[in-house]
Amino acid sequence: MEKIIVRGGQRLYGTVKVEGAKNAVLPVIAATLLASDGKSVIRDVPTLSDVYTINEVLRNLNAEVSFNNNTIVVDASRVLKEEAPFEYVRKMRASVLVMGSLLARNGRARVALPGGCAIGSRPIDQHLKGFEAMGAKVKVGNGFIEAEVDGRLRGAKIYLDFPSVGATENIMMAATLAKGTTIIENVAKEPEIVDLANFLNKMGARVKGAGTGTLRIEGVDVLFGADHNIIPDRIEAGTFMVAAAITGGNVLVQGAVPEHLSSLIAKMEEMGVTIIEETDGVRVIGPDQLKSVDIKTMPHPGFPTDMQSQMMALLLRAEGTSMITETVFENRFMHVEEFRRMNADIKIEGRSVILNGPSNLQGAEVSATDLRAAAALILTGLVADGVTRVTELKHLDRGYVNFHEKLAALGADIERVKEAEENVVEFQKYVTDLNA
Ligand SMILES: CC(=O)N[C@H]1[C@@H](OP(=O)(O)OP(=O)(O)OC[C@H]2O[C@@H](n3ccc(=O)[nH]c3=O)[C@H](O)[C@@H]2O)O[C@H](CO)[C@@H](O)[C@@H]1O
Numbered sequence: 001m002e003k004i005i006v007r008g009g010q011r012l013y014g015t016v017k018v019e020g021a022k023n024a025v026l027p028v029i030a031a032t033l034l035a036s037d038g039k040s041v042i043r044d045v046p047t048l049s050d051v052y053t054i055n056e057v058l059r060n061l062n063a064e065v066s067f068n069n070n071t072i073v074v075d076a077s078r079v080l081k082e083e084a085p086f087e088y089v090r091k092m093r094a095s096v097l098v099m100g101s102l103l104a105r106n107g108r109a110r111v112a113l114p115g116g117c118a119i120g121s122r123p124i125d126q127h128l129k130g131f132e133a134m135g136a137k138v139k140v141g142n143g144f145i146e147a148e149v150d151g152r153l154r155g156a157k158i159y160l161d162f163p164s165v166g167a168t169e170n171i172m173m174a175a176t177l178a179k180g181t182t183i184i185e186n187v188a189k190e191p192e193i194v195d196l197a198n199f200l201n202k203m204g205a206r207v208k209g210a211g212t213g214t215l216r217i218e219g220v221d222v223l224f225g226a227d228h229n230i231i232p233d234r235i236e237a238g239t240f241m242v243a244a245a246i247t248g249g250n251v252l253v254q255g256a257v258p259e260h261l262s263s264l265i266a267k268m269e270e271m272g273v274t275i276i277e278e279t280d281g282v283r284v285i286g287p288d289q290l291k292s293v294d295i296k297t298m299p300h301p302g303f304p305t306d307m308q309s310q311m312m313a314l315l316l317r318a319e320g321t322s323m324i325t326e327t328v329f330e331n332r333f334m335h336v337e338e339f340r341r342m343n344a345d346i347k348i349e350g351r352s353v354i355l356n357g358p359s360n361l362q363g364a365e366v367s368a369t370d371l372r373a374a375a376a377l378i379l380t381g382l383v384a385d386g387v388t389r390v391t392e393l394k395h396l397d398r399g400y401v402n403f404h405e406k407l408a409a410l411g412a413d414i415e416r417v418k419e420a421e422e423n424v425v426e427f428q429k430y431v432t433d434l435n436a
C-alpha cells in the first residue's frame with residue numbers, strides 16, 4: 001500500500017503549473033467516437049488514471065488510441081463495438097459518457113450501470129430521459145443500460161430537472177448526429193461544457209449556447225476528427241490556491257484562468273487571502289490569520305462541489321464559525337470523520353457542516369474517501385502539528401498528476417512511499433535530524 005507522508009509547518013513559495021482539466025478531457029475523448037472520418041488529436045492531456053481508463057474503454061470499442069507526451073490521437077473510423085463493461089464503469093463513472101456518442105454513431109449502446117459511489121447515489125436518469133426524447137428505446141436490466149434507436153436519433157426539446165454536467169454532455173454529443181434540431185434547457189454552464197462544445201464544433205458539429213442555460217444543436221450527417229487543446233484544470237488550480245493560502249505562502253498558480261475560478265476567488269478574498277491576477281496565472285498570498293466564511297456548493301458559476309473538501313481544510317484554520325452547505329451531492333462529507341482524526345472541531349448537521357476555528361490540527365493516519373478528500377487531507381497535513389499519513393491514494397491519482405512532487409517543489413515536507421519503504425524513510429529522517 002502506498003502512503004503520502006506530510007510533515008506540517010512549511011510555508012509554500014514559488015510557481016506551480018496547472019495540467020489540462022480531467023473533467024474536460026474525459027468528455028472530449030468520448031466525443032472522438034463521433035468522428036467516422038479522420039483522426040482526432042487532443043493536446044494538454046493530463047497523465048491521470050482516469051485518462052488511461054477512458055482510453056481503454058475506447059480501445060475496447062474498437063477505436064485506435066495512442067497517448068504520448070500529453071497528446072492523445074484517436075482514430076475511431078472503424079466500425080465501433082457498442083459495449084462499455086462494468087470493469088471500466090466501476091473504476092470511473094465518466095465511462096457512461098461514451099453512451100451518447102455510441103448511440104449517435106451506431107444506433108445502439110450498452111453500458112454497465114454505474115451504481116452509487118462515495119459521494120452519493122449519482123443516478124443517470126436525466127441522460128436517459130434525453131436519449132428517449134430523441135427517439136431511443138432505453139432498457140435497464142442485468143446491470144446494464146441498453147439504448148437503441150431505429151435509424152437515426154431525432155432532434156427534440158429537452159428540459160433537464162437539474163443542470164447535470166454529465167447529462168448535458170451526453171445529450172449534446174448524441175444530438176450532434178441527430179436528424180433535426182435539439183434544444184436542451186436548464187443545462188450545465190461549466191467551462192468544461194464550453195470546451196466540449198468547442199471541440200464538437202471543430203469536428204463539424206453545430207452547437208450554440210454553450211456556457212448559457214440553453215443549448216441549441218443542429219444535427220449534421222457526419223463528423224470528422226479534429227485538433228484540440230484541453231483547458232486548464234480549474235479544480236487542480238483551486239487546490240494549489242488553497243495550498244498557498246493555508247500555509248501563509250506566496251505561490252503563482254500558472255495557467256489558472258480567473259474567470260473559471262470567480263466563486264473560489266471571491267470566497268478566498270473574503271477570508272483575507274490576497275489574490276493577484278497575473279498575465280500567466282493567479283498569485284495567491286496567504287494572510288497570517290484567515291477569517292471564517294459560509295459556503296454553499298452550487299452548479300457553475302456557483303461554488304464548485306469539487307472544491308468543497310479543500311475549502312473545508314482552509315476553513316479549519318480560520319478564526320470563528322463557518323458553515324459549508326453541500327447542495328450538489330447528498331453524501332459528500334465522508335472526509336469530515338478523517339478531519340476529526342486530525343483534531344478538527346467540526347460537526348455535520350444535515351446537509352451542512354459547522355466548523356469552529358481555528359482548530360488545533362494534529363498529524364494523524366487518515367484515509368482518502370474520494371479524490372478531492374485525498375487532496376484536502378494532504379493540505380491539512382501541511383499545517384498540522386507532526387506527521388500526517390494519507391492512504392487510499394488511488395483516489396488522488398484519478399485527478400492529480402504528481403501532486404506530492406508539485407507540493408515538494410514549493411517547499412512542502414512531503415513524500416510518497418510504499419509501506420515497506422516507510423521505515424527506511426523514517427530512519428533516514430532520524431539520522432538527518434541527529435546530524436543537524
Ligand atoms: C467527470 C466529471 O465531469 N465529473 C464532474 C461532474 O460529475 P457528474 O456529471 O456526474 O455530475 P452531475 O452534474 O451530473 O451531478 C450533479 C447532481 O445531479 C444528480 N443527477 C445527475 C444526473 C442525472 O441523470 N440525475 C441526477 O439526479 C447527481 O446525482 C448529483 O447529485 O460534475 C460534478 C458536479 O459539478 C462534479 O462534481 C464532477 O467532478
Ligand SMILES: C=C(OP(=O)(O)O)C(=O)O
Nearest residue numbers: 023093094306371372399
Ligand atoms: C467527483 C469528481 O469526479 P468524478 O465525477 O469523475 O467522480 C471530481 O473530479 O471531484
